Amino acid sequence: MSIITAKGKDAKASLNKKVEKIDFKKLYIRLKDGESCRVRLLSAEDYCEYLAHASYANGIYTQPCIKPIGEKCALCEASDLKAKGFDGLYAKKRYLFAFADIDMGEIRLFDATKGQAQQLIAGIEQYSEDLETVAFVFKRTGNKVETNYSLSPILRLKAEDKEKFGKFDGVTVEPEFFESGLQPRTRIQQIALLMQAGFPVAQTYAADEVKAAQAQIDEWEAAKNGGEGVKPIPKASEDDNPDSVF
Numbered sequence: 001m002s003i004i005t006a007k008g009k010d011a012k013a014s015l016n017k018k019v020e021k022i023d024f025k026k027l028y029i030r031l032k033d034g035e036s037c038r039v040r041l042l043s044a045e046d047y048c049e050y051l052a053h054a055s056y057a058n059g060i061y062t063q064p065c066i067k068p069i070g071e072k073c074a075l076c077e078a079s080d081l082k083a084k085g086f087d088g089l090y091a092k093k094r095y096l097f098a099f100a101d102i103d104m105g106e107i108r109l110f111d112a113t114k115g116q117a118q119q120l121i122a123g124i125e126q127y128s129e130d131l132e133t134v135a136f137v138f139k140r141t142g143n144k145v146e147t148n149y150s151l152s153p154i155l156r157l158k159a160e161d162k163e164k165f166g167k168f169d170g171v172t173v174e175p176e177f178f179e180s181g182l183q184p185r186t187r188i189q190q191i192a193l194l195m196q197a198g199f200p201v202a203q204t205y206a207a208d209e210v211k212a213a214q215a216q217i218d219e220w221e222a223a224k225n226g227g228e229g230v231k232p233i234p235k236a237s238e239d240d241n242p243d244s245v246f
C-alpha cells in the first residue's frame, strides 16, 4: 500500500478527469399522488436495505446512519438521549430499489419505507418469471400514511417502447450504484444539522466538534448565497416517509 494513488501520466489523467456530479433529482424517482412512470425491472433482487435517520419536523431529511461504515454516528447519539421533539430520530430500516426508467433511458432509485418495500417486493416476486419481457407502470396513489406504490404490468408495448425496453438488455445493477445514491453525511455535518434543528449540541458533543459544525453551517450558508456547494440529499416529502409507519 502506498499513500501515492497516481503517478506521472496517470496523475495528470486523474487531475483532468471531470468530477461527475450526481444529479439526485434525476437519480431518484419521486412521484406525487396519481403520478407514475414506466419501468423495467432488471432482476427480481435489485433492492437493498439500509439504516436511515430522519426527523422531518426538525428539517432533518432521510440520510444513512453512518455506524455501518464504522463511524461514530451523531444522530444515533442524539436519538439515544431521547430529547423532547426528537423521538423520531432513531435509525430505521429503509429500502432502495433500482428500476430502469424506460422513458428516461436510465437506471433510477426509489427510496421506500419498510411497508412500501414489502408491497413492492411482493409485486416483483409475482412477476419474477416475466421480467425480461414485461414493463411496468410504477405508480403512487395516496398521501401521508395512505401512500401506496404499485407495479402493474403493461400488457402490450408499442414498437418504439419495445426498443426503449430492449436498451436495457443485459444491463445489471451493481451494489456501488446503491452506494452512490446514499450520500452519507460526516459526523460534523450531522452535528451541524442537529444544531440547525435546535438540538442541545453544546451539552451533547465535544466543543471542537460543535465549533466545526458551526463552520459547516457557515459554509452551507455561503453556498446557498450564490456559491457552488455540495448538493444536499434530495428532500423527501414528509408524507413519503411518515415516522408513524415504523
Ligand SMILES: [Zn+2]
Residues within 6 Å of the ligand: 053, 064, 065, 066, 067, 073, 074, 075, 076, 077, 091
Ligand atoms: Zn446512526
